[in-house]
Amino acid sequence: MYxxxxxxxxxxxxxxxxxxxxxxxxxxTSELLGRRGDKAVSIPVxxxxxxxxxFGENKKTGVGQGPGxxxxxxxxxxxxxxGEGGAGEDEGQHILEVDVELAELAEMLGQELxxxxxxxxxxxxxxxxxxRYTGVRSAGPQSLRHFRRTFKNALRRTIAAGEWDPLNPQxxxxxxxxxxxxxxxxxxxxxxAVIFHVMDVSGSMGREQKDIVRIKAFWIxxxxxxxxxxxEVVYIVHDAVAKVVDQDSFFHLRESGGTKISSAYELxxxxxxxxxxxxxxxxxxxxxxxxxxxxARDTERCVHLLRDEVLPRVNQFCYGxxxxxxxxxxxxxxxxxxxxxxxxxxxxxxxxxxxxxDAIRQFLGKGR
Amino acid sequence: xxxxQRKSLTPYLRGQAERLEKIARSYGLEFFDVVFEMLDAKxxxxxAAYGGFPVRYPSWRFGxxxxxxxxxxxxxxxxxxxxxxxxxxxxxxxxKTNSDMEQKLVMAHVFGHAxxxxxxxxxxxTDRHMLDRMADTGTRVRRMIDERGQDRVETFLDLALxxxxxxxxxxxxxxxxxxxxxxxxxxxxxxxxxxxxxxCAQPTRRTHALPTFDILGFIADRAxxxxxxxxxxxxxxxxxxxxxxxxxxxxxxxxxxSFWHSRILTGGALDPGEIVDFADCHSGATAAGAGxxxxxxxxxxxxxxxxxxxxxxxxxxxxxxxxxxLDEIVDEEFARANALFVYGKNSRTGRTEVxxxxxxxxxxxxxxxxxxxxxxxxxLVDEDFDHRGELxxxxxxxxxxxxxxxxxxxxxxxxxxxxxxxxxxTQEEGAPRRLxxxxxxxxxxxxxxxxAVKPVEAV
Numbered sequence: 001m002y003x004x005x006x007x008x009x010x011x012x013x014x015x016x017x018x019x020x021x022x023x024x025x026x027x028x029t030s031e032l033l034g035r036r037g038d039k040a041v042s043i044p045v046x047x048x049x050x051x052x053x054x055f056g057e058n059k060k061t062g063v064g065q066g067p068g069x070x071x072x073x074x075x076x077x078x079x080x081x082x083g084e085g086g087a088g089e090d091e092g093q094h095i096l097e098v099d100v101e102l103a104e105l106a107e108m109l110g111q112e113l114x115x116x117x118x119x120x121x122x123x124x125x126x127x128x129x130x131x132r133y134t135g136v137r138s139a140g141p142q143s144l145r146h147f148r149r150t151f152k153n154a155l156r157r158t159i160a161a162g163e164w165d166p167l168n169p170q171x172x173x174x175x176x177x178x179x180x181x182x183x184x185x186x187x188x189x190x191x192x193a194v195i196f197h198v199m200d201v202s203g204s205m206g207r208e209q210k211d212i213v214r215i216k217a218f219w220i221x222x223x224x225x226x227x228x229x230x231x232e233v234v235y236i237v238h239d240a241v242a243k244v245v246d247q248d249s250f251f252h253l254r255e256s257g258g259t260k261i262s263s264a265y266e267l268x269x270x271x272x273x274x275x276x277x278x279x280x281x282x283x284x285x286x287x288x289x290x291x292x293x294x295x296a297r298d299t300e301r302c303v304h305l306l307r308d309e310v311l312p313r314v315n316q317f318c319y320g321x322x323x324x325x326x327x328x329x330x331x332x333x334x335x336x337x338x339x340x341x342x343x344x345x346x347x348x349x350x351x352x353x354x355x356x357x358d359a360i361r362q363f364l365g366k367g368r
Numbered sequence: 369x370x371x372x373q374r375k376s377l378t379p380y381l382r383g384q385a386e387r388l389e390k391i392a393r394s395y396g397l398e399f400f401d402v403v404f405e406m407l408d409a410k411x412x413x414x415x416a417a418y419g420g421f422p423v424r425y426p427s428w429r430f431g432x433x434x435x436x437x438x439x440x441x442x443x444x445x446x447x448x449x450x451x452x453x454x455x456x457x458x459x460x461x462x463x464k465t466n467s468d469m470e471q472k473l474v475m476a477h478v479f480g481h482a483x484x485x486x487x488x489x490x491x492x493x494t495d496r497h498m499l500d501r502m503a504d505t506g507t508r509v510r511r512m513i514d515e516r517g518q519d520r521v522e523t524f525l526d527l528a529l530x531x532x533x534x535x536x537x538x539x540x541x542x543x544x545x546x547x548x549x550x551x552x553x554x555x556x557x558x559x560x561x562x563x564x565x566x567x568c569a570q571p572t573r574r575t576h577a578l579p580t581f582d583i584l585g586f587i588a589d590r591a592x593x594x595x596x597x598x599x600x601x602x603x604x605x606x607x608x609x610x611x612x613x614x615x616x617x618x619x620x621x622x623x624x625x626s627f628w629h630s631r632i633l634t635g636g637a638l639d640p641g642e643i644v645d646f647a648d649c650h651s652g653a654t655a656a657g658a659g660x661x662x663x664x665x666x667x668x669x670x671x672x673x674x675x676x677x678x679x680x681x682x683x684x685x686x687x688x689x690x691x692x693x694l695d696e697i698v699d700e701e702f703a704r705a706n707a708l709f710v711y712g713k714n715s716r717t718g719r720t721e722v723x724x725x726x727x728x729x730x731x732x733x734x735x736x737x738x739x740x741x742x743x744x745x746x747x748l749v750d751e752d753f754d755h756r757g758e759l760x761x762x763x764x765x766x767x768x769x770x771x772x773x774x775x776x777x778x779x780x781x782x783x784x785x786x787x788x789x790x791x792x793x794t795q796e797e798g799a800p801r802r803l804x805x806x807x808x809x810x811x812x813x814x815x816x817x818x819x820a821v822k823p824v825e826a827v
Binding site: 014049052055056061065071073 | 414417418422426427428430431435436439518529530531533534656660662665708709710711713719720721722723724730743744763768769770771773774776777778780781
């Protein structure tokens with residue numbers, strides 16, 4: 001039914017408008033996590049209601065039908081039972097799920113936070129074989145025959161052979177005249193990227209801190225996915241040692257050891273060297289911690305690793321420091337003072353959920 | 369006479385439709401021609417989203433309803449069996465995916481609805497050519513959109529729709545009766561050969577004597593609106609009055625249709641092999657769900673009880689609405705037989721519990737829920753409140769408070785239509801209050817108890 005599809009499209013447009021308005025809210029809740037498919041996120045939106053005069057809360061009584069003595073709970077209990085109180089119209093709780101494509105969500109994020117598009121890295125031109133049918137050659141399948149060129153050749157040959165008769169303009173191509181379209185490879189900047197999400201899971205990182213990390217990771221993924229055709233995500237957790245984990249463990253694991261950040265940086269470096277060579281990949285490590293490293297000596301080692309090994313190989317290294325009750329927050333200060341002025345390093349403080357949006361902007365606002 | 373367009377039906381179902389119609393008429397049911405249309409599940413959801421009128425004006429709200437119905441269908445949560453619209457001829461939509469037995473059940477059910485639409489007194493004032501009228505409206509609104517832009521028309525339409533329950537459910541029938549009386553008087557006068565002009569010179573413009581419940585009508589006539597805006601307000605009001613009787617007779621209407629599909633099908637219209645499937649389907653539709661009131665169930669029990677008591681059920685279906693019929697039928701025996709109770713939320717445990725089984729209390733509560741179409745009774749009492757040109761509305765409070773956030777938004781929409789501030793007298797948890805919106809801000813003032821709000825009237 002064509003008409004209803006138009007109304008539905010209009011409704012979705014309105015929902016998108018609302019979503020755009022409320023994006024800040026979604027930026028600080030974990031509501032959207034786990035709702036992401038390959039191509040789209042299904043976002044729960046409250047049914048948009050026209051305001052009307054209707055009865056409110058204290059109408060949560062009514063007439064029902066069924067067994068049970070005075071004071072006994074109604075079968076099926078609460079929520080469901082207030083449905084048909086005669087003609088009751090309590091439509092407040094409807095939730096609709098609307099699918100929004102990842103690309104569109106990323107676009108909204110980009111607009112809201114004014115994120116620049118990511119520029120391909122300048123010094124290393126990353127090539128990919130695009131390939132378009134822009135060339136011409138003399139052999140090929142009939143389906144790719146270049147009609148115009150073929151007849152041009154035939155005409156030229158006819159005239160050269162003196163067989164051209166303007167009163168009877170006939171041109172018959174022979175096999176030698178035929179030309180075909182051909183694929184010409186045209187190198188394009190590559191669009192592969194890898195994200196390292198590195199999280200400190202030592203005892204001082206609480207539930208709230210991990211939630212913040214995971215919401216951030218979601219949005220960063222979403223943004224980078226819209227910028228690169230091919231995105232890989234590597235999850236790393238560390239306390240005193242670092243290891244690669246799958247997405248699920250990344251979000252749920254709770255360790256409780258000390259903290260040796262250098263272990264994580266070493267692992268990242270090793271992965272870059274083994275698998276994600278900078279010639280082929282745009283590399284984005286993100287590290288989240290509460291900034292409480294084991295020793296000043298290890299911090300020194302981290303700075304050294306970053307400056308000499310990691311930073312030269314990556315597009316950008318981001319360090320987000322999540323505030324926690326136990327963390328000293330020293331690590332960010334150390335990094336900032338040691339690597340001051342290196343624009344490949346971005347550090348940000350995330351005090352609470354509201355800080356997520358700003359931190360994302362700091363991380364992605366450079367368009368690197 | 370019956371020109372049934374049943375092209376979309378299979379020959380078998382076409383035959384069954386004719387047979388069922390004959391049986392229905394033999395039982396005394398009486399209806400306009402019924403036109404069955406077969407749709408697939410997706411299209412039936414679309415028609416349902418338009419409230420049964422595929423020709424309706426464009427609005428995002430229908431798109432939203434469709435989104436919900438379509439998702440519900442995909443996930444197997446909801447399934448629409450049939451749709452009937454009150455029109456002459458009566459249109460009924462069947463769903464392709466149903467079995468032949470289900471189609472027969474639905475068709476018999478539809479004849480019940482069709483009879484109800486034609487004969488129930490509350491439906492007498494409704495426009496029987498609503499399908500055409502909706503199509504006209506749709507064309508007009510589309511033209512408006514072309515001329516003035518979608519955003520402008522849509523925004524205004526939403527304003528008007530937000531007030532579509534500020535109507536007087538009893539007004540159309542009152543007017544209808546008056547006109548009929550006038551018509552009779554006119555005939556008498558005509559026979560006395562006096563001047564017809566005198567009789568026909570009725571004031572065409574309704575004068576709005578305050579107080580009135582027909583607030584939307586008041587706005588349509590009196591607010592300073594552009595012609596296209598007035599047209600939209602009138603349209604919204606018209607549709608509100610068209611749908612109101614369905615709201616007021618939901619239990620009866622479904623009960624009547626279920627009563628008859630059950631009687632017709634078990635009276636010989638089914639093949640022996642279909643009986644078990646029928647029983648399954650029927651008991652599913654009329655099941656008393658966990659603690660809920662199912663209008664199909666309650667309705668069918670009402671008519672069965674009435675029949676057992678020797679009452680004329682055809683008369684009952686003609687003269688009543690839900691509230692008045694339940695008032696007549698529900699008594700101690702009925703309440704006990706149907707295990708009716710009042711529930712409420714236990715604030716200590718947070719559970720919904722049975723709070724009362726005494727039939728007086730149950731009946732009182734039931735009637736309260738059904739009276740006035742289940743809506744708050746809000747009356748316009750003054751158009752020049754405090755000599756400031758402000759409207760004064762009065763909510764006739766019956767123990768149920770308004771939802772205040774929505775009330776504030778609704779008042780704001782009313783201000784936008786009317787052009788000056790609007791006040792509403794109501795109560796919150798027993799304390800009288802005056803809500804006011806001036807278009808920019810909302811205020812809520814507690815009133816001294818001496819300005820007592822009118823006591824609840826029995827409906």
